[in-house]
Amino acid sequence: MNHQHLPFIILLITGSVICLHPEDMGAKLNDKKQGDRVYPTKNERIRQDHAFKLPQHESLDQLNDNNQRFNFEINHSSEDSVFSASSVIKRKDFIKKQRAKFKIPFDLMYLEEMNETLLPCSPAATGLDSEVTAAVADAIRTVIVTHLHLVFMSEPDICLLNMLWAKGIVLELLDTHSWWIRLFDIDYQSHTQHVLVGSLEWIVVTMEKVKLLYNNSSMNAFNTRWIWVPSFVESDESVSTPWPSRKVSFSNVLNELTSSLQEGMRGIVVFSDRKPSHLYPYETTNASLIKRYVKIGSITAPGDGSWTLKTSSSWFHGNFNILRPLWPRPSFDLQNRTIRITCLQKPTVFEYKEGGGLDEAVGYANDLMLIARRHLNFTDVLVPIDGFGNKDSNGNWNGMVGVLHRKEADIAPLDFTPSYDRSEVVEFGYPVGEDIVLILSKAPAEITKPFLLLQIFSLEVWACIFASALSLGIALEILVKIESILSHKSSWKTWTTRQIGNSLKIFLYQGSTHWPLGAGGRIAASSGLLIALVVGSLYIGSITAFFAIPFRSKPIDTVEELLRSSVRLAIRSKTNTYSTMVQEEDGILHKGRDRVGLFSGTEINTWEFFRIIADGTYALVDVYSSAVGSANSFEKRNEKCKFYISKEAVRTDADVFAFMKNSPIFYQFDKTMQWLRYFGIIEHTKRRYYSVACEVRVSSGGIRPMSVIQVQGSFYVLGIGLFFGFVIFLVEVIWPNAP
Structure with missing residues (x-):
């Protein structure tokens, strides 16, 4: 080279x-x-966050040109009919693709922190200025976003989409038709958020329709958050916008929106009247740099049943100026509001008097309602009804559930067991306690044992005692015989059974004059005396224990013992216990379904029903509050218990209060019950009503004399002894020469 x-x-x-x-x-x-x-600069930080590099633009004109092409593509794209009525898209993936295609930076609203010149998102073209879009983004971040839906009356506002994207807010962009379809598919318990952007008239009409969903219990008022963004533009013939051209004050917006809402809704309105703010801290002659003053209103409900939208804060230069909470919790002062309480007669839980209120009723649930009334300041009206509530063949609900479903009452303060079917028409609150399913059966009875004196020891023990006495007698007889032979007083040819009789007398605590004289015989006799002492002490101690603690029949403590016995099962009809434990094949009582007797709630509260429980014909399988609460009505203090409560629970259920769906007082009552349970007040209240009277031990004032039943065994033994003595006497008379 x-x-x-x-x-x-x-x-x-x-x-x-x-x-x-x-x-x-x-x-x-x-x-x-x-x-x-x-x-790194702001653009470099964004590039690092979003995994692809943004180009360097040579001029602002080039950036504006690309932005206009980007906006046009967003609004007019035919790909998958992005904004058609049948399309629901995630704006995140689509806008990201369009940004990459047209090379639009993510900080579209501001080029650099030092440059406050607004970019081509023009209020005249979109209906929303940059301050409103930024305020909306910050307002969304005040809630926990789970399912956020952004809905525009007409074409989407690109400036708002850019701002939400820059803030990292994930949402679904929907047109009005798709959004309405989505509303009908939302589960009642879901937490959703909705941002409506459009004219004030459109928002008002939309919320009037939404109220129908609230009234039909299709949407949950407490779990749903609304952000309304009324959009207006000034008169400009060169610009065609979908929103009406008129000026409206913020107070007019609040008043018109208030009329379209209902109690229980939670939402805020974000609005700018396009007036330069006097709070801007810097003097400037550039009108485009002046930040506009964004006002925010929130729903205020004093607790008496009214509601209104009031100014709650303002947004200026990226900060909130909070006057009152954006999302205020419901008021705990109901201001003497009338609360309709549906109830029924259930011992120890809720027992009312005809024509009376909470003051005349009794029961632990009634006591809890009295505490809530003092705390929440309301007036009560009772709506009595029969039954908790079940669905009939026509699909209609009866009982307390039906009353709540028809919105004829606000709350049912009874010990409901939650179920899926009921949760579709009513709302259940926080558990106020646990209600176990148990077995209520006949109380164990004292067992009379006529031959107790012979039953204290088993047959094996009696055989051992007799064998020991016989062996001892033979041993003593041999020792005495050897002593006689050695002393030349007797010979091997002469034998007697005297020592065998002596050994039997030892176990009967009797004496004799013919004990062995030698040391060996006396040692053997002493061992017999020791065994007799131990056996006799055990025998006497067992008799004493029987007199002190009488024998009782074995109670029913488990489902297995109930199924093995001959006792029939009594169950309340139309309850979860019957449907889940008896009817279902894997139910714990399914094997005993042929022995089940169904009884109504009215029958269970009568003595005729509990009489067949007390005599052992039936055993009631029910929740604790129902079984024990009703049984206590027939127990008396200082008397023997008629019923027995199983030690093992069949199942544990939760006790909850039921509310009308979208009830405006649900939050207040639910929180009150949570506090009462947390501090142990609920358990203390229930303990007063569920103490079993017959279990209380009361002093008898002295030692009671023993009855004939307790000592009848000794007389039976005496009679048997006399009988055999008479038989032997007859034998001796008939055969006088018998050996």
Whole structure:
């Protein structure tokens, strides 16, 4: 290679590198500033966050041109009918693709922090100025975004989309038709957020229709957040916009929106009247740099049933000036508001008097309502009804559930067990306690044992005692015989059974004059005396224990014991216990379905029903509050218990209060019950009503004399002894010469 051409080759290679990587080369030169420390600009920070590089624009005109092409593509794209009535798209992927296509930077609203000149998002063209879009983005960030829907009356506002994208807010962009379809598919318990952008008239008409969904319990008022953005433009014949050209004050916006809402809704309105703010801290002659004053109103409900939209804050220069909470919690002062309470007669839970109110009723649920009334300041009206509520063959609900579903009452303060079917028409609150399903059966009875004196020991023990006495007698007889032979007083040919009788007398605590005289015989006899002492002590102790603690029949503590017994099952009809534990094949009581007797709630509260429980014909399987609450009505203090409560629970259910769906007092009552349970007030209240009277031990005032039942066994043994003695006497008379 010619060395003269070497400089030209180096220059060519260097120039190619610079041409291929101008941006990287410039970045490396900029990184050398301020002592090798890198201070990225705003665009560079955004590029780092979004995984692809943004181009450097030579001029603002080029950026504006690309932005206009981007806006046109967004509004007129035919790809997948982006904004057609049948399309629901995620704005994140679509706008990201369009940005990459037209090379639009993410900080579209402001080129640099030092440059406050507004970019081509023009209020006259879109209906929303940059301050409103920024305020809307900040307002959305005041809620926990789960399912955010952005709906425009007409064409989407690109400035607002850009701002929400820059803030990192994930949402669904919907046209009005698709949004309405989505509303009907939303589950009642879902947490959703909705941003409506359009004319005031359109927003008012839309919310009037939304109220129908609230009234039909299709939407949850407490879980839904609304952000209304009325958009107006000034008269300009050169600009065609979908919004009416008129000036409206913020107070007019609040008043018109208030009339379209209903109690329980939660939302804010973001509005700018296009007046320069007096709060702008810098003097400038450039009108485009003056930040406009954005007003925000929120719903205020004092608790008496009224509601209104009031100014709650303002947004200026990226900050909120809070006057009152944007999302205020419902008032805990109901201002003597009338609350309709549906109820039924249930012992220990809620027992009302005809024509009376909470003051005349009794029960632990009634006591909780009295506490809530003092705390929440309301007036009560009782709406009595029969039954908790079930769906009939026509699909209509009866009982308390039906009353709440028809919005004839606000709350049912009874111990409901939540179920899926009921949750579709009413709303259940926080559990006020646990209600176990148990078995209520006949109380264990004292067992009379006529032959107790013989039943204290088993047959094996009696056999051992007799064998021990016989063995001891034979051993003593041998020892006595050996002693007689050694002393030449007797011979091996003469035998007696005297020592066998003596050994039997030992176990009967009887004496004898013919004990062995030798040391061996006395040691053997002493061992027999020791065994007799132990056996006799055990025998006497067992008799004493029987007199002190009488024998009782074995109670029913588990489902297995209930199914093994001959007792039939009594269950309340139309309850979760029957449907889930008996009817279902995997239910714990399904095997005993042939022995189930169904009873209505009215029958269970009568003595005729509990009489067949007390005599052991049936055993009631029901929740604690119903079974024990009703049974206590027939128990008396200082008397023997008629019923027995199983020690093991069949199942544990939750006790909850039921509310009308979208009830404006749901939050207040639910929070009150949570506090009462947290501080133990609910358990303390229930304990007063569920103490079993017959379990209380009361002093009898002295030792009670023993009854004939307790000592009848000894008389039976005496009678048997006399009978056998008489039989033996007859044998001796008939056969006097018998051996």
